[in-house]
Amino acid sequence: MKLEKCPCCLGQADLASMMVGDMEMWQVTCSSCGLSTELDDDRAFSEERWNKRLEHSKLKMWVTLLASFLPFLAVAAFLGGSFMGLRL
Numbered sequence: 001m002k003l004e005k006c007p008c009c010l011g012q013a014d015l016a017s018m019m020v021g022d023m024e025m026w027q028v029t030c031s032s033c034g035l036s037t038e039l040d041d042d043r044a045f046s047e048e049r050w051n052k053r054l055e056h057s058k059l060k061m062w063v064t065l066l067a068s069f070l071p072f073l074a075v076a077a078f079l080g081g082s083f084m085g086l087r088l
């Protein structure tokens with residue numbers, strides 16, 4: 001599975017394993033900012049979790065963008081409307 005870029009800094013993500021007790025645990029860590037997933041004994045799940053986090057952050061970005069644009073659009077519509085009203 002291909003690892004997506006870091007959702008924070010778009011840095012390179014690395015999958016690393018470490019032994020915890022007698023279990024091999026997996027963790028995806030960003031090589032630039034150090035953002036990482038939680039340790040998990042399922043390698044594929046760790047990769048999936050990392051990749052999904054990127055989608056979540058993208059979605060969150062769009063929601064934030066939309067939310068910050070809505071008041072602006074409302075004001076623009078109001079100003080545009082009153083401007084048109086003055087001209088008529």
Ligand SMILES: [Zn+2]
Nearest residue numbers: 006009030033
């Ligand atoms: Zn990063």
